Amino acid sequence: MDQLRAIRIFVRVIDEGSFAGAARSLDLAPAVVTRLVAELEEHLGSRLLNRTTRRLALTDIGESYLERARRILAELDEAEALVSSATAEPRGHLRVLLPPAVAVHQLAKHLSRFHERHPLVTLELHSPGPVDTVDEAYDITIVTSKHPLDGDFVARRLARTEVIMCASPEYLDKRGRPQNPRDLAHHDALLPPMSDLQRGISLTRVSDGEVINLAPHKPVLSASHIDTNYSAALHGLGIAGLPSFLAEDALMEQALERVLPEWQLYHFTIWAALPTRKYMPARTRAFLDFLLEIFGGEDRDPWLAAAGCETSLVRERFSAD
Numbered sequence: 276m277d278q279l280r281a282i283r284i285f286v287r288v289i290d291e292g293s294f295a296g297a298a299r300s301l302d303l304a305p306a307v308v309t310r311l312v313a314e315l316e317e318h319l320g321s322r323l324l325n326r327t328t329r330r331l332a333l334t335d336i337g338e339s340y341l342e343r344a345r346r347i348l349a350e351l352d353e354a355e356a357l358v359s360s361a362t363a364e365p366r367g368h369l370r371v372l373l374p375p376a377v378a379v380h381q382l383a384k385h386l387s388r389f390h391e392r393h394p395l396v397t398l399e400l401h402s403p404g405p406v407d408t409v410d411e412a413y414d415i416t417i418v419t420s421k422h423p424l425d426g427d428f429v430a431r432r433l434a435r436t437e438v439i440m441c442a443s444p445e446y447l448d449k450r451g452r453p454q455n456p457r458d459l460a461h462h463d464a465l466l467p468p469m470s471d472l473q474r475g476i477s478l479t480r481v482s483d484g485e486v487i488n489l490a491p492h493k494p495v496l497s498a499s500h501i502d503t504n505y506s507a508a509l510h511g512l513g514i515a516g517l518p519s520f521l522a523e524d525a526l527m528e529q530a531l532e533r534v535l536p537e538w539q540l541y542h543f544t545i546w547a548a549l550p551t552r553k554y555m556p557a558r559t560r561a562f563l564d565f566l567l568e569i570f571g572g573e574d575r576d577p578w579l580a581a582a583g584c585e586t587s588l589v590r591e592r593f594s595a596d
Contacts, residue, residue: 377402
């Protein structure tokens with residue numbers, strides 16, 4: 276038995292939550308994955324996993340073994356990075372966890388350029404839903420947060436994105452363009468369920484710092500998938516609250532129009548975070564540098580700037596008070 280290979284497969288089974296998922300991610304037959312984990316258990320003389328028809332669960336000794344196995348694999352990766360960082364071309368497999376909207380509306384359109392530069396690096400993107408914390412099972416986690424990240428990891432700011440109100444020109448031609456936040460009560464809203472916007476909103480006028488608080492407004496559409504709200508807004512259903520990185524292309528193509536552009540809702544920061552390691556693999560460094568290049572790495576919103584509807588910097592003075 277190749278013990279190191281078996282350990283890597285065991286860890287991947289846990290990360291993927293199933294033997295079948297590990298087999299798909301490793302491009303192996305499920306029978307091979309099952310056999311190697313069984314051989315590892317036989318070699319150790321102890322059961323690591325309890326298997327049922329519905330789920331896998333670590334045994335007590337399996338949890339302890341997993342923790343140490345991760346440390347071993349991390350040390351091996353660091354040793355490999357130490358040897359290769361000075362001379363080797365970035366190569367190997369990179370696992371990235373990120374929100375679906377970031378993957379679809381921003382990262383995907385740049386990946387061909389990354390592949391041209393680093394053809395020996397393969398990417399595995401996981402986008403199960405919102406990401407607000409770092410997952411050490413991945414080489415890089417792209418996190419969105421209203422607050423600075425704090426933990427035992429390395430985090431680099433990629434950009435700031437504002438949540439803005441927008442609607443299609445056709446909808447606004449028919450229903451009118453709000454001139455004041457209170458006008459929103461007469462419009463149809465598209466909001467994610469349980470979002471800050473559904474609990475009521477606070478808007479700040481950037482020119483003079485005036486704040487208007489609005490009571491909760493029942494949306495005409497509430498969708499947990501933000502792209503559903505985005506698509507509905509494009510097709511004239513109502514006014515949506517969308518992050519600027521998602522709305523950028525539609526704003527530039529004038530398929531969406533920013534509503535009340537002189538009023539600020541809120542913003543959050545997009546971070547790239549990775550486990551704290553002394554030596555970073557060349558492939559991870561290459562991808563992190565690429566992320567900083569395409570997002571800008573600054574505490575500003577590059578998408579509103581690109582679309583020509585950037586919120587005035589006067590906002591900074593009032594938001595800091």
